[in-house]
Amino acid sequence: MAEPGARRSLSSGRLPSGRSGSQWAEDALLSTLLLLLVLEWLYPLGKLASITELYAIGPFVWTFALFVGIDTFRLGWQPSWLLKAGWMVGQTVWLHHGGAFPDLNGWMLWGQELAMDVREGAQGRLADWEPSTRTLLFVGGWAFFISVLQSLVLERKQMHALxxxxxxxxxxxxxxxxxxxxxxxxxxxxxxxLLQWLLQPGFLRRWQDDRPSRASASAVGSRERGAAVHSAGVRAQGAGLLLIAAALGIGWLGAYLQPQQTAAPDWKQYVEAWEQRFIGGSASGSRLQSGQARTGYGADDRFLGAPLVPDHRLAFTAVTDKPTYWRGESKSAYTGRGWETYDSSLQPGRFEAPPIQESANERETVRQAITLADRSLDRLLFAGGVITRVDELRTTQGDTIPSEWVWRQAETDRYTVPALTEPLASYRVEAKVAPDRAALAALPSAEYPADIAARFLQLPGSLPERVRSLARDLVGDASTPYAKAEAIEAYLRESYTYSLDPGAPPADGEDLVDRFLFETRKGYCDHFSTAMTVLLRASGVPARWVKGFAPGEVTGTTAGDAGILYNVQVRQSDAHSWVEVYVPAAGWVPFEPTPGFGAAAKDGAHPLQRTEDAAAAVSAPASSLLSGEWMRAAQRRLAAFSRLLSELPAMAQAWMSAAAGQWPEIWAKATAAGWRWLLAGGMLALPVLLRLLDLRRAGLRRLRTGGKGPSLPPALPPAGLLPSLRRLSAYRLGQRLWRKLQRAYGKAGPAQTLREYAASRSCRSVRQREALMHLTRLLEAQRYGDGYAAEPDGVTREALRKAWTQLRRSRRF
Structure with missing residues (x-):
């Protein structure tokens, strides 16, 4: 039933009459909370930038805020959507033209691209859409969704689902x-x-306004009823706010007393179980063997060590002053199975030369021009060292991207361009390569900066002791970081075998480095570089794991203004990983522990030789999404759920025993955190809480009785899932009985009411007539009664079944 007077739907496009300042303020506050909830859907897109390629969410935050603001002022659907459409188009063009509005030709070109994408969409070729079109659809979809949500909040006063x-x-x-x-x-x-708390008074008012006329015909006038509802709502506000604070406080206290480190899930066991269950060995001819991967550059380094097969596709070509390793990024957190980063946040690129304290260690500048061939790399910038300048960025459409649009991940030195731009086709950079390692041998030892030591000496607590013991034996009496790094590098290059097939990857509970050093004793670059990084950290030297590409194949040389220029082809089989060691007087210096590759910095970071089947720094596993990873994960979860059901009683008993055993520890932490203050606060809060709850009960009781005089309409129906399901079940049973009734007594006429239908049926006895009329009254009450009542006029499933049974029995006499 529609709301009277001033309360109109947002979609009607008309301003409500008589809207007071308090109502405007209430709508603004509700809209602000709704905006904050909606933004929680946007923040993860930025945190998962390596997957979503959305590196800047600021423009979308302002866009969502504008949409909410427009709907709050209720300008009407025509001006509202004209404003929204204009903003969406302007923002999309601005984002995809380097943060500036194009000239007339640029607008015409964008219009042509949009028309082409419309034709491609009609043909089902959605993958060929331009990034600007995808951005426009993304923003447009959210505009409609926010409008619907705001209508539910401001008009229906409901927001449980969101x-x-x-x-x-x-x-x-x-x-x-x-x-x-x-x-x-x-x-x-x-x-x-807070949103639900603020919606409750409005929900009470709306419920009263939507009551059927027969309920509002009580002796208490609508003005008195509204006053009672307002009084009850106001008195319940304090109790509601205190309950919110108590719920949040208890939740925070539990997290504070039992902190847990968030760990990335290991999907590998689920993938393998599903593969064995549904795929087995029958598909081995059409895909890579279980656990294998292809060489190539990827983003996920959490699980390393799978067997590899080479992928010789061209990754990019380059022209460079000097053959170098092509650095992509570094990672610092070793988990025992692979590598992660502490902080994945991005910031606008800052191209600065690394600080060097000694002139003898000054880094050489190289100039490099890269042309991408593999589209999986069209958001990343690779260079021979630390990028100090970006001269040119060209998209696949031939447009120029401003260098200010390059983003840098501070922890890893990973350089990217935003997903909002066109894919990269080529770029030119200047970079500082590592100093000649020969000059580092004479540098004295010095203390490491506190932030370097804290981050780059990290090792998991599960690292086996024999790895630490080996590290101590290898460094021996070496006193400088350089000497320790050279000793470990030489040991790995001379004592272990390079192989793309090191056997099965580490099982659950096994450490990648421990398995490589003491069991398999063979592997590829990921094994060697990870082992050297861990051994260095175990001996007290900060180190980090670096991935990118080996120098590649020199296909020719040309004469340049500053000397010889090398033409290089780099393939996915050149994907590689190595180590960077922190030397206090020189910064980060690369080392190459993998046999068959040149010492990464002994000769200016260019190779002594090239190994054809270079291992992948990060490889795309064959058991990826396209080969059923998520299906296998789902099957594993189903099996785990079945086991959980069978073990539930034993687990419950174990949890109770564990909780009883840990209670003294929890209590000790709570008392150590200030038990006197907690006790005093609890003693003061308890009577306040009880008083507010009593006021809330009194307010709701007055809502039902009006305090004096004839009773008000009944209280709100029971809320929640079970009462709603009971009402739905009774309604569906009523519909089935009505169909059965028509099959037994004949079909109802087009304009017949339920009572007219019952009166026109022929019955054998008075008992049958009474039973028919009784069932008809129940169906009538259910259909036309108060939909907000808990059980409309007592129409329950049991009452309906009993009435139908009586009618069937009456037909036998």
Whole structure:
């Protein structure tokens, strides 16, 4: 039933009459909380930039805020959508033209691309759409969605579903990607609970206004009823706010007392189980063997060590002053199975030369021009060292991207261009390559900066002791970082065998480095570089794992202004990983522990020789999404769920025993954190809480009785899933009985009411007539009664079944 007077739908396009300043303020506050909830869907896109390629969410935050603001002012659908459409088009063009508006020719070109994408979409070729078109659709879809959500909040006063879905999002992200969901879940709970708290008075008013006329015909006038509702709502606000604070405080206290480190999930065991169950060995001829991967550059380094097969596709070509390794990025957190980063946040690229304290160690500048051939690399910048300048960025459309649009991941020195731009086709950079290692041998030892030591000496607690013991034996009496690094590098190059097939990857609980050093004793670059990094850290030398490409194949030389220029072809089989060691007086210096490759910095970072089948620094596993990874993960989860059901009783008993055993520790932490303050706060809060709850009960009781005089309409129906399911079940049963009734007594006429239908049927006895009329009254009450009542006029499933049974029995007499 529509709301009277001033409350009109947002979609009607008309301003409500008589809207007071307090209503405007209430709508603005509700809209702000809704915006904060919606933004929780946007933040993960930036955190997962390596997957979504969305490196800057700021423009979209402002866009969402504008959409919410327009709908808050209720300008009408025509001006509202004209403003939104203009903003969406302008923002899309601005983003995809380097942060500036194009001239007339640029606008015409964009219009032609949009028309072409429309034709391609009609043909089902969605993958060929331009990035600008995808951005426009993304923003347009959110514009419609935000408008619907705001209508639900401001008009219907309901938002349970969005709060629950927004709360489920960080939980799912933590499960799937290992993201820390604590902050996002806390924000969602705060915004969601506050939103629901503020919606309750409006929901009570709307419920009263939507009552059927027969319910509003009580002796208490609508003005008194509205006053009672307002009084009850106001009195319940304090209790609601205190309950929100108590819920959040208890949740935070539990997380504080039992902190957990977020870890990325290991999907490998689920993938393998599903593969064995549904694929088995029958598909081995059409795909890589289980656990194998192809050489190539990728983004996920969490699980290394799978057997490799070479991929000789061309990655890029380059022209360079000097053959160098092509650095992509570094990673610093070793997990025992692979590598992760502590901080994946991005910032606008800053091209600065690395600080060098000694003139003898000054780094050489190289100039390099790269032309990409593999589209999987069209967002990344590779260079022979630390990038100090970007001269030119060209897209596949021939447009220029400003160098200010290059983003840098501070922790890894990974340089990218935003996904909002056209894919890269070529670029020219200047970089500083590592100094000649011969000059580093005489440098004295010095203390490491605190931030370097804290981050780049990290090792997992599960690292076997024999790895640490080997590190101590290898460095011996060496006193400088350079001497220790050379000793470990030489040991690995001379004592282990290079192979693309090192056997099965480490199982659960096994350490990649330990397995390589003491069991398999063979591997490829990932094994050698990871082992050297771990051994260096175990001996007290900061080191980090670096991935990129080996120098590649020199196909020719040309004469340049500054000397010889090398023409180089780099293939996916040249994907490689190596080590960088921190030397206090020289910064980060590369080392090459993999046999068959040149010492990474002994001769200016160019190779002594090239190995044809270079291992992948990060490879795309054959058991990836395209070969059924998620299907296999789902099957593993189903099997785990079945086991969980069978083991549930034993687990419950174990949890209870563990909780009982840990209670003294929890209590000790709580008391150590200030038990006197907690006790005093609890003693003060308890009577306040009880008083507010009593006021809330009194307010709701007054809502039902009006305090004096005839009773008001009944209280709100029970909320929640079970009462709703009971009402739905009774309604569906009523519909089935009505169809059965027509099959037994004949079809109803087009304009017949239920009572007219019952009166026109012939019955054998008075008992049958009474039973028919009784069932008809129940169906009539269910169909036309108060939909907000818990059980409309007592129409339950049991009452309907009993009435139908009586009617069937009456036909026998």
């Amino acid at each position: 709060v629950l879905l927004t709360l489920a999002l960080p939980i799912w992200l933590q499960t799937a990607f290992g993201m820390d969901a604590f902050a996002s879940a806390c924000r969602t709970l705060i915004f969601g609970l």
